[in-house]
Amino acid sequence: MAGHSKFKNIQHRKGAQDKKRARVFSRLTKEIMVAAKMGLPDPDANPRLRTAILAARGQNMPKDNIDRAIKKSTDDGETTYEEMRYEGFAPGGVGVIIETLTDNRNRTASAVRSAFSKAGGNLGETGAVSFMFDRLGAIGFKKEVGGGEAVFEAALEAGASDVESDDEGHNIFCAMEDLNNVSAALEEALGAPREVGIIWRANNNIAVEGDAAASVLKFIDALDELDDVQNVYANFDIADDVMETLSASA
Numbered sequence: 001m002a003g004h005s006k007f008k009n010i011q012h013r014k015g016a017q018d019k020k021r022a023r024v025f026s027r028l029t030k031e032i033m034v035a036a037k038m039g040l041p042d043p044d045a046n047p048r049l050r051t052a053i054l055a056a057r058g059q060n061m062p063k064d065n066i067d068r069a070i071k072k073s074t075d076d077g078e079t080t081y082e083e084m085r086y087e088g089f090a091p092g093g094v095g096v097i098i099e100t101l102t103d104n105r106n107r108t109a110s111a112v113r114s115a116f117s118k119a120g121g122n123l124g125e126t127g128a129v130s131f132m133f134d135r136l137g138a139i140g141f142k143k144e145v146g147g148g149e150a151v152f153e154a155a156l157e158a159g160a161s162d163v164e165s166d167d168e169g170h171n172i173f174c175a176m177e178d179l180n181n182v183s184a185a186l187e188e189a190l191g192a193p194r195e196v197g198i199i200w201r202a203n204n205n206i207a208v209e210g211d212a213a214a215s216v217l218k219f220i221d222a223l224d225e226l227d228d229v230q231n232v233y234a235n236f237d238i239a240d241d242v243m244e245t246l247s248a249s250a
Contacts, residue, residue: 024059025059025061025065027230027231028052028055028056028059028061028069029065029069030081030101030230031052031055031101031230032049032052032053032056032066032069032070032073033069033070033072033073033081034073034081034083034101035048035049035051035052035073036049036069036070036073036074037073037074037080041070041071041073041074047180049070050180051179051180051196051197051198053066054180054183054193054196054197055195055196055197057192057196058140058192058193058194058195058196058197059195079103080103081101081102081103082101082102082103082105083099083100083101084099084100084101084102084105084108084109085097085098085099085100085126085130086098086100086109086112086123086126087123087124087125087126087127087128087129087130088116088121088122088123088124088128088129089121089122089124089128089129090119090121090215090216090219090220090234090236091119091120091121091212091215091216091219092206092208092212092213092215092216092236093206094206094208094216094234094235094236095129095132095133095202095206095234095235096121096129096219096220096223096232096233096234097129097130097133097200097231097232097233097234098112098223098229098231098232098233099229099230099231099232099233100112100226100228100229100230101228101230102228107228108226108228111226111228112223112226112229115219115222115223115226116219118222119215119218119219119222120215121219130200132202132203132204132235133200133201133202133203133233133235134200134201134203135176135198135199135200135201136161136173136174136175136176136198136199136200136201137173137174137175137176137177137178137179137182137183137196137197137198137199138171138172138173138174138179138195138196138197138198138199138201139160139171139172139173139174139179139182139183139186139193139195139196140169140170140171140172140193140194140195140196141169141170141171141172141186141190141191141193141194142169142170142194143165143167143168143169143170145170145190145191146170146190148163148165148170151163151165151170151172151190152165154186154189154190155172155182155186157185157189158172158174158181158182158185158186158189159174159178159181159182159185160172160173160174160182160186161173161174161175169194172186173201176198179196179198183196199231199233200233201233202233202234202235203235204235205235205236205237206235206236206237207236207237207238207239208236208237208238209238209239213236213238213243216234216236216238217238220232220234
């Protein structure tokens with residue numbers, strides 16, 4: 001879930017393809033381990049693990065990697081990760097939510113605080129930003145699965161609450177507690193999704209351009225590079241022509 005379309009603004013990802021793939025797999029592995037350790041290592045009896053596995057499959061993570069991550073969660077002496085969420089404001093007043101999994105909360109807090117400071121942003125208290133977002137289940141499909149109307153009907157039948165379709169694909173949203181049922185119904189109707197997860201979706205996006213847009217993207221990238229960061233969500237919107245200008249000058 002990355003980039004600058006409506007869905008991709010939700011969660012920003014950037015980088016060379018091989019490096020990006022390695023980072024995505026690392027984060028998926030960590031989430032599977034945490035999910036399996038928090039409950040049973042059986043996806044049928046552990047909803048969070050089931051969701052983590054769906055997300056891994058959506059990113060074409062090999063089954064052996066998934067099985068290995070589940071097994072590691074039960075090994076004695078395996079690192080224990082703690083979930084931490086940070087909220088604050090990027091340049092231009094853009095709200096940012098950072099989800100982390102860490103084995104050292106002091107290290108993670110220091111790294112996140114430093115990223116905000118260097119960017120000229122402001123790290124806030126928990127709840128300072130999240131009220132501007134909805135916590136939802138999200139399922140993404142490639143545009144090849146069907147036209148907007150057909151996908152909308154399939155999503156409605158599956159129990160989804162909203163659909164966004166554009167040139168890059170179809171993005172379907174539902175209540176987070178319904179994610180597993182909705183994604184299973186959609187997979188039966190449309191085929192395997194390209195991405196599945198529980199996300200923070202902004203109620204309203206803030207338009208940024210020029211220097212502010214460049215600063216926001218640089219800041220989001222800096223957060224995304226931190227090893228303990230799992231997901232970064234922000235309520236910014238950058239017009240296509242602005243993105244083209246920024247890309248040309250990069």
